[in-house]
Amino acid sequence: METTIEIKNLCKSYDHIKAVENINISVYRGEVFGLLGANGAGKSTTIECILGTKKQDNGTISILGMHPQKERKKLFDKVGVQFQEANYQDKIKVSELCEVTASLYKSSLDYGALLKQFGLSDKLKSLVSELSGGQKQRLFIVLALIPNPEVVFLDELTTGLDAKARRDVWKSLSQLKAKGITILLTSHFMDEVEALCNKIMILKKGESIFYGTVQEAIATSPYEKFEDAYLWYTDEEVENESV
Amino acid sequence: MKAFRTLLKTEIRLSIRGMDMFIFAICMPVVVVIILGAVFGSKPAFDGAEYTFLEQSFGAVSTIAICAGGVMGLPLVVSDYRSRKILKRFKVTPTSPALILAVQVVIYALYSIISLILVYATGAIFFGYQLYGSWLQFLGAYLLVMLSMFSIGLLVGGIAPNIKIASAAASLLYFPMLIFSGATLPYEVMPVALQKVADVFPLTQGIKLLKAASLGLPIDSVFIPVVVMIVIAVICTTISIRFFKWE
Numbered sequence: 001m002e003t004t005i006e007i008k009n010l011c012k013s014y015d016h017i018k019a020v021e022n023i024n025i026s027v028y029r030g031e032v033f034g035l036l037g038a039n040g041a042g043k044s045t046t047i048e049c050i051l052g053t054k055k056q057d058n059g060t061i062s063i064l065g066m067h068p069q070k071e072r073k074k075l076f077d078k079v080g081v082q083f084q085e086a087n088y089q090d091k092i093k094v095s096e097l098c099e100v101t102a103s104l105y106k107s108s109l110d111y112g113a114l115l116k117q118f119g120l121s122d123k124l125k126s127l128v129s130e131l132s133g134g135q136k137q138r139l140f141i142v143l144a145l146i147p148n149p150e151v152v153f154l155d156e157l158t159t160g161l162d163a164k165a166r167r168d169v170w171k172s173l174s175q176l177k178a179k180g181i182t183i184l185l186t187s188h189f190m191d192e193v194e195a196l197c198n199k200i201m202i203l204k205k206g207e208s209i210f211y212g213t214v215q216e217a218i219a220t221s222p223y224e225k226f227e228d229a230y231l232w233y234t235d236e237e238v239e240n241e242s243v
Numbered sequence: 244m245k246a247f248r249t250l251l252k253t254e255i256r257l258s259i260r261g262m263d264m265f266i267f268a269i270c271m272p273v274v275v276v277i278i279l280g281a282v283f284g285s286k287p288a289f290d291g292a293e294y295t296f297l298e299q300s301f302g303a304v305s306t307i308a309i310c311a312g313g314v315m316g317l318p319l320v321v322s323d324y325r326s327r328k329i330l331k332r333f334k335v336t337p338t339s340p341a342l343i344l345a346v347q348v349v350i351y352a353l354y355s356i357i358s359l360i361l362v363y364a365t366g367a368i369f370f371g372y373q374l375y376g377s378w379l380q381f382l383g384a385y386l387l388v389m390l391s392m393f394s395i396g397l398l399v400g401g402i403a404p405n406i407k408i409a410s411a412a413a414s415l416l417y418f419p420m421l422i423f424s425g426a427t428l429p430y431e432v433m434p435v436a437l438q439k440v441a442d443v444f445p446l447t448q449g450i451k452l453l454k455a456a457s458l459g460l461p462i463d464s465v466f467i468p469v470v471v472m473i474v475i476a477v478i479c480t481t482i483s484i485r486f487f488k489w490e
Contacts, residue, residue: 051335053490073337081335086327091260096253103249104336147336 004151005050005180010059012049019045020206023059027199030152032173032183037203038234043186046203047155050184052156058161063151074194077106080144084155086136088128094139095124098146100126104235113153114142117172119165133160141169145176154185158192170195190227202233209233246338250346258350264316268308268354272362275304275427280370288431294458296429297370301362302381302453303425306388308358310426310446312351313392314399314416320347321400322409330489340489348393355389376459384456388449391472394479395445401483425450445475 003026010023020042024217025144028031032066034181035043048054061068066075088097097109115121118138123131131139137160144152157173158166166189173183173196193200194214202210202217210233214226221229258264276297283296292299320479324330332338366372389459396417403409422428423437424446430438441447448468455465 053331053334072334073339076335077337079335081332082270083328083332085328087332089254089257089324091257092253096256100246100249100253101336103246104333104338106337225251 001025004029004031004064005033005184006060006062007046007050008060010046010061011056011057012045012054014093018206020049020203023201023203023208024211025201027182027184029182030162030177030180031198032177032185032196034197034200035184035186035203036188036193036200036230041203042206043203044155045206047153047184047186051079051153077147078150080147080149080152080159082144082152082154086128086140090129092128093124094120094126094128094131097128097139097143101143101146107148108146109148111142111146115139118142119168133228134162134165137161138165138169141172149181151182151184154183157185157187158189166192190230194226202230204234246342247346250343252404254343254346254350257324264312264351264354267311267315268351268358268424269361271311272304272307272358273365273407276362276365277369279304280366280372285371289430293315294375297366297372298375298458299431299454300429301366301372301374302384302457303429303450304427305359305362305385305453306329306392306424306446306450307426308355309385309389309392310417310421310424312354313389313396314420315396315413316351316354317347317393317396318400318409318413319406321376321397321402322406325488325490326406328490334489344397348359351393351396352389359385374457376456381453384449384452387469387472387476388446389455389481391445391449391476392485393454398479398483401487404488420444420446421448435461445472 005025007023007025007209011021012019023046025033035046037043045054046191049056050063051066052061052072055069062185063075064078068075098115102108102111106226112121112124115124118141120135120138120142121141123135124210128136128139137158141154144154158169161169170192177183177196185196197214199213200217201208217233218224218226218229221232223229223232279297279300285295285297288294288296288299324343329343333340333343363372363374399412399416400409403412420426423433423441424430424444425441426446430441430447430450433441448471452465452468454460
């Protein structure tokens, strides 16, 4: 199988404080990879280093066989990104933000269809700032999909969405996965990770404490449910340290 | 090109929706012309002058929009787009954050040019204003003023750590320059001591050039203003390119 995202020995520290240490990830085409961990565990730093918006201290990164900083323009024609923070202009409308986003790429999908798919058709003329949290979140997923990407990065995928909207987003992502799109996401919802991810990595204080499938994570823990297993993984370290 | 055009169209809409530039760059200069024209009419600039007060002020008033855009609009929008992480988002697209900055520079240049046309039209239609000097020289000087003022704006916006500091720095540059460089308060009516202080502003030098060009006066001391403005443009552009913060 073709590897679309390959990260080797990624290290990054801020003022001598280690943010991420020795991260190795490989994601195959059509896979969904989940990056898990508490707030401040290093998820966003990892994503930013992968995307090249932060420079790693050490390690190699390749997406679709390209270097994210050296081949930025070529690479990001095929990559969609949704950041954790909202980044749009004040007083911009949904249609305008979509139109501008579409114009940045060589080829793009019809954003009208995407907005419909994510239940935002009636918001076309609304100001982005007036959307509810969940609507904004869905809009940002739409923006990440506009370039018709081969790889999508979704940071905190469904934070702020209600139960129904989350299920709808899962359904859409499963369809993308079936089409062969590679997805790297971070999430705090274990049900979502279980439903979507082929492989996961659990980060704790910038280090990988688990790498494998959800089933393997459950099997190597004393628990039956993934959320319990996840908490066991992240808590175990605390107990060890306190000894 | 497609990205540039779409972005330009959208950013112009956003800018008009924001209203600030419409008021400060489009309406204000026209209002100043109307006031100057109504108050001073066709009075000579001083006893024995061959040109009127309004004719003398034309160059100065035409820079109000450059000043508003260059040292108020540009720094604020650059710093705002940085703090909103819009520049960062452009880094993960096939274009670059420089594109949206280029679009902003074009927008403020458009405001300045539209303002120049309106100021001229208002003066010409209502107060019989005409430009005695050379349009070519005038437009050349106008471009130079734009260049140096916009470079100051990019510098302030590019290196200010946050929007509060950018806003404070912009106000600190904008208001003294607008008032004391002759753009609103005529340079000629200021006491000599104040004129000396005002001379340090690059805008004051620019206005001297524009005034000479518009009145068709011999530009005997053209050398200093031109050099001052070019030096400022080069220094500010170099520093802002070198130290620009994208995040």
